[in-house]
Amino acid sequence: MSKFEQALADKDFVLTVELDPPRGVALAPLLELAGRLAPRVDALVVSDNRGAMPRLSALAAATRLAAQGAEVVLTLTCRDMNRLALTSQMLAAGAAGIGNLLLVSGDYVSLGDHPGAKPVYDLDSVQALGLAVTLASGRDLAGQELDGAPSFCLGAAVAAQSDPLPPQLIKLKKKAQAGARFIVTQPLNGLEELQGFCRQTATLGVKVLAGLEVADPGQRQGVVGLLREIRGSGLVAGAHLSMPAAQDDLPALLDACGL
Amino acid sequence: MIVAQRKDFEQIKAAAADFRKVLVVGCGTCVAVCLTGGEKEAGILAAQLDLASQIKGEEKSFAVACVERQCDLEFLDELAETVLDHDALLSLACGAGIQLLAERYPRVPVLAGVDTTFIGINRDVGLWEERCRACRSCLLTTTGGICPVSLCPKGMLNGPCGGTRQGKCETDPERDCAWSLIYERLAGLDRLENLSAIVAPRDHGARGQPGRQVHPAYLRRYSAHE
Amino acid sequence: MAERYDPKVLALICTYCTYTAADMAGSMRLQYPSGVRVVKLLCTGKVDVLYLLEAFRAGADAVMVSGCEIGDCHFLEGNLRAKERVAHAKELIAEAGLDPGRLEMFHIGASDAPKWAEAVRQMTRRAQELGPNPRGRQKAQPLAAEARP
Numbered sequence: 001m002s003k004f005e006q007a008l009a010d011k012d013f014v015l016t017v018e019l020d021p022p023r024g025v026a027l028a029p030l031l032e033l034a035g036r037l038a039p040r041v042d043a044l045v046v047s048d049n050r051g052a053m054p055r056l057s058a059l060a061a062a063t064r065l066a067a068q069g070a071e072v073v074l075t076l077t078c079r080d081m082n083r084l085a086l087t088s089q090m091l092a093a094g095a096a097g098i099g100n101l102l103l104v105s106g107d108y109v110s111l112g113d114h115p116g117a118k119p120v121y122d123l124d125s126v127q128a129l130g131l132a133v134t135l136a137s138g139r140d141l142a143g144q145e146l147d148g149a150p151s152f153c154l155g156a157a158v159a160a161q162s163d164p165l166p167p168q169l170i171k172l173k174k175k176a177q178a179g180a181r182f183i184v185t186q187p188l189n190g191l192e193e194l195q196g197f198c199r200q201t202a203t204l205g206v207k208v209l210a211g212l213e214v215a216d217p218g219q220r221q222g223v224v225g226l227l228r229e230i231r232g233s234g235l236v237a238g239a240h241l242s243m244p245a246a247q248d249d250l251p252a253l254l255d256a257c258g259l
Numbered sequence: 260m261i262v263a264q265r266k267d268f269e270q271i272k273a274a275a276a277d278f279r280k281v282l283v284v285g286c287g288t289c290v291a292v293c294l295t296g297g298e299k300e301a302g303i304l305a306a307q308l309d310l311a312s313q314i315k316g317e318e319k320s321f322a323v324a325c326v327e328r329q330c331d332l333e334f335l336d337e338l339a340e341t342v343l344d345h346d347a348l349l350s351l352a353c354g355a356g357i358q359l360l361a362e363r364y365p366r367v368p369v370l371a372g373v374d375t376t377f378i379g380i381n382r383d384v385g386l387w388e389e390r391c392r393a394c395r396s397c398l399l400t401t402t403g404g405i406c407p408v409s410l411c412p413k414g415m416l417n418g419p420c421g422g423t424r425q426g427k428c429e430t431d432p433e434r435d436c437a438w439s440l441i442y443e444r445l446a447g448l449d450r451l452e453n454l455s456a457i458v459a460p461r462d463h464g465a466r467g468q469p470g471r472q473v474h475p476a477y478l479r480r481y482s483a484h485e
Numbered sequence: 486m487a488e489r490y491d492p493k494v495l496a497l498i499c500t501y502c503t504y505t506a507a508d509m510a511g512s513m514r515l516q517y518p519s520g521v522r523v524v525k526l527l528c529t530g531k532v533d534v535l536y537l538l539e540a541f542r543a544g545a546d547a548v549m550v551s552g553c554e555i556g557d558c559h560f561l562e563g564n565l566r567a568k569e570r571v572a573h574a575k576e577l578i579a580e581a582g583l584d585p586g587r588l589e590m591f592h593i594g595a596s597d598a599p600k601w602a603e604a605v606r607q608m609t610r611r612a613q614e615l616g617p618n619p620r621g622r623q624k625a626q627p628l629a630a631e632a633r634p
Contacts (some may be wrong), residue, residue, distance in 0.1 A: 171418025
């Protein structure tokens with residue numbers, strides 16, 4: 001069982017932060033930032049070409065972070081990899097001691113900065129969870145035995161504020177069936193977005209982490225307040241913080257939140 | 260039907276620049292219905308090209324022919340004599356038709372006058388919409404007759420991604436989310452249970468690429484002679 | 486202004502309105518350029534984009550299509566269809582390298598002989614300003630590939 005999975009089981013409220021690998025080869029600042037963040041959160045979630053914008057490989061960055069002792073959740077998107085590439089990345093993650101995966105479809109390429117790229121989507125997120133479970137069982141999708149099986153705590157994403165919500169819930173149920181232990185919501189705007197959602201997901205047996213994003217570094221107070229509200233509501237198992245425009249300010253955000 | 264759109268005139272003109280006698284070959288099936296490459300459009304393109312070359316004072320000639328289906332050798336045979344008089348064939352058929360024309364007349368360069376866009380439906384005169392990707396693993400029985408492979412940009416098989424907003428797609432606020440449509444259709448049919456089972460990854464290797472389909476009668480006929 | 490010449494203007498006009506107006510222009514002894522060649526159609530709805538392209542291919546310096554006033558078409562919407570086709574053909578001749586001003590749609594009621602005379606003068610003037618059809622005066626070849634069995 002990964003440290004993060006243990007935290008999900010033991011703690012009332014877990015906290016994760018999202019880190020983007022650099023757009024370039026300069027990893028040192030990320031490693032330094034991660035060193036400061038790791039002791040204060042339950043896991044560092046390494047994003048994978050977030051927003052369909054290519055960066056240094058999430059696997060490579062996550063491997064380095066794990067090597068310096070951080071508890072890491074590696075994000076993998078179905079947009080950029082077919083089942084062969086996903087298999088090899090998951091095996092590499094397992095070999096690097098990365099015990100947590102967040103498996104997502106991935107924003108469509110036209111939303112990113114390489115809109116002419118060919119999107120893959122060989123698997124969808126439900127099928128990618130199935131792949132990870134299959135690998136953990138010691139076989140690949142072709143049924144061949146693995147020389148050493150990985151072990152993962154699996155997560156998926158959900159749009160809690162989606163309208164209509166029922167189609168999302170149908171898929172969320174499949175994600176839970178397929179092996180997701182935790183669910184990260186897309187960035188929320190208010191507590192009310194969680195209320196109806198959590199009523200309907202209570203029976204799924206997954207831990208919900210409320211996604212909170214500081215889009216504008218000058219406007220972090222809203223997120224600080226919302227985090228307090230969400231924590232107080234007891235609706236969710238934890239929160240996932242991101243500051244895509246200024247992740248270097250994440251320690252300051254944690255300070256402001258009193259965490 | 261197959262839907263296609265005519266290439267930019269300048270592009271066609273440039274492709275035809277090297278040839279003196281060009282035969283514009285229309286196709287009377289799908290591309291005629293989508294008003295792109297039928298007899299009428301072939302005539303218009305030839306007239307335009309001829310006018311343009313006359314204006315430049317070039318010694319060129321353009322002619323028009325239209326066959327019922329360029330994707331069928333039987334119809335391409337009609338052109339055998341005509342083709343001999345020309346330096347190039349400018350085809351307005353879909354990609355399949357263009358290729359068979361080129362295969363049938365390998366000694367004459369074949370130029371593509373259209374871009375094939377998709378397999379679609381005729382929504383209205385002048386409006387066509389994509390509906391099929393020829394994926395070889397049709398899911399329409401369970402998805403309420405709405406195809407997530409062609410209508411969802413990500414081709415999601417197990418439900419919507421997180422990008423759906425008020426029933427629209429993250430790639431375009433004007434585009435309906437295929438999975439919202441599927442949900443509504445099945446809810447209306449009281450068949451939402453269709454969506455409960457996890458759909459396994461698609462078998463992209465089902466028949467190998469490129470596709471080839473053989474009728475049992477074809478096998479019977481030809482294996483008897485072997 | 487280009488060289489002085491006598492432009493050839495092809496007029497495709499409908500029998501119910503514009504042709505009647507042209508007829509009346511004759512009775513009224515109205516003067517207008519003699520370079521206009523009139524082709525009478527039952528309705529301008531019969532006008533095809535290919536007719537218009539063929540006219541220029543065959544050497545017309547300008548082409549005018551004239552139907553009934555909007556709302557007065559004997560066949561309800563033939564003149565509206567012609568209007569759309571003329572607009573499309575303007576784009577097509579522009580792509581081929583001709584000034585789209587060489588082609589125009591008019592709507593002339595049966596009793597409006599002066600409007601007909603003015604329309605012909607206008608198209609002739611335009612053709613004079615734009616110069617002769619740049620394709621020259623040689624004979625055009627038919628487009629249909631010879632069908633040899």
